[in-house]
Amino acid sequence: MRCLFFIVLKLVLILLILGAALWGVGLLSFRLTGAMAAAAAIGFGIAALAGLVGVWTSDARLPLGFAAIFVGLLSWWNGLQPSHQRDWIPELARLPSIAREGDVLTVSNLRDFRWRSEEDYDQRWETRRYDLSKITGADVFLSYWSGEAIAHLLVSFTFTDTVPLTFSIEIRREKGEEWSALAGFFRSYEMAYVAADERDIVGLRTNARHEDTRLFRLRASPAQARDLLLAYVKDVNDLAARPRWYNTLTTNCTTVVYYLVGTVAPEWKFSLPFDPRVLLSGYLPSYLQRIGAIRQDIPLDQLIGRARIGDKARALSLDDPDFSAKIREGVPAGRP
Numbered sequence: 526m527r528c529l530f531f532i533v534l535k536l537v538l539i540l541l542i543l544g545a546a547l548w549g550v551g552l553l554s555f556r557l558t559g560a561m562a563a564a565a566a567i568g569f570g571i572a573a574l575a576g577l578v579g580v581w582t583s584d585a586r587l588p589l590g591f592a593a594i595f596v597g598l599l600s601w602w603n604g605l606q607p608s609h610q611r612d613w614i615p616e617l618a619r620l621p622s623i624a625r626e627g628d629v630l631t632v633s634n635l636r637d638f639r640w641r642s643e644e645d646y647d648q649r650w651e652t653r654r655y656d657l658s659k660i661t662g663a664d665v666f667l668s669y670w671s672g673e674a675i676a677h678l679l680v681s682f683t684f685t686d687t688v689p690l691t692f693s694i695e696i697r698r699e700k701g702e703e704w705s706a707l708a709g710f711f712r713s714y715e716m717a718y719v720a721a722d723e724r725d726i727v728g729l730r731t732n733a734r735h736e737d738t739r740l741f742r743l744r745a746s747p748a749q750a751r752d753l754l755l756a757y758v759k760d761v762n763d764l765a766a767r768p769r770w771y772n773t774l775t776t777n778c779t780t781v782v783y784y785l786v787g788t789v790a791p792e793w794k795f796s797l798p799f800d801p802r803v804l805l806s807g808y809l810p811s812y813l814q815r816i817g818a819i820r821q822d823i824p825l826d827q828l829i830g831r832a833r834i835g836d837k838a839r840a841l842s843l844d845d846p847d848f849s850a851k852i853r854e855g856v857p858a859g860r861p
């Protein structure tokens with residue numbers, strides 16, 4: 526029995542060292558540059574290999590030495606701090622902030638760019654006001670850019686007296702910086718909120734990037750939509766005050782929304798256990814339909830077919846003041 530215990534212990538230690546090695550090599554590879562990154566990653570990998578040899582040969586000095594190196598790496602990682610003060614790409618140069626006075630929300634740094642292509646656009650930042658008493662509901666856009674499993678999520682709030690207010694959660698890239706899903710695990714990017722006009726944030730994806738963009742009307746009452754919007758207001762202002770790291774797994778365009786819904790969820794049907802489709806955001810419609818957040822009286826394949834708004838959007842001018850109303854034509858309402 527004692528022999529079995531030590532074998533199991535060794536296996537557990539080996540798995541821990543392998544996990545730490547994988548994470549550490551990734552961190553050093555993405556957070557350092559050039560030859561330094563390669564040398565540090567190789568050196569850390571050699572230290573991990575020595576630790577594995579020590580576990581197998583019962584030489585405690587080697588795994589303890591690796592553990593000391595790993596603790597030092599953790600300390601360095603923990604000391605990495607996000608910042609708002611970097612040379613950002615133009616479309617993420619400003620973060621929104623939202624002031625509330627009674628039922629009136631004043632959104633500063635609302636983005637209303639006009640996109641001819643991803644590289645050719647007119648920059649425009651505005652201050653707009655929205656009346657909470659005029660809110661009618663909330664919609665979800667999913668824009669597919671990498672197969673059916675991965676989509677970018679936008680949440681849009683509709684009003685009786687003005688065009689919708691749309692929020693997007695994005696990585697805040699610096700000029701010259703490229704996006705990498707793997708780098709997103711290692712505190713490589715800050716998180717950004719974008720508050721925008723749909724002609725900007727949806728038009729970028731449909732007209733400039735030609736992505737397969739789909740619109741789903743949520744079965745949210747005005748009161749539920751108001752609660753969710755106020756949860757956004759709080760988090761938007763929190764981020765404007767304190768920078769935050771983006772994380773590919775835990776702090777992304779769907780998990781943050783899932784958290785925000787949870788803050789207002791006691792009376793919502795969204796109060797369900799976490800589901801893998803929240804991470805594989807392309808499959809989010811089937812999850813939303815299962816929990817009753819979108820229409821359940823229409824088969825999912827038909828709902829998805831009617832949700833595709835890309836062709837309609839590309840047939841419109843992004844200067845059309847009725848852009849939002851026209852892309853919703855033929856899309857099933859949230860409530861029968």
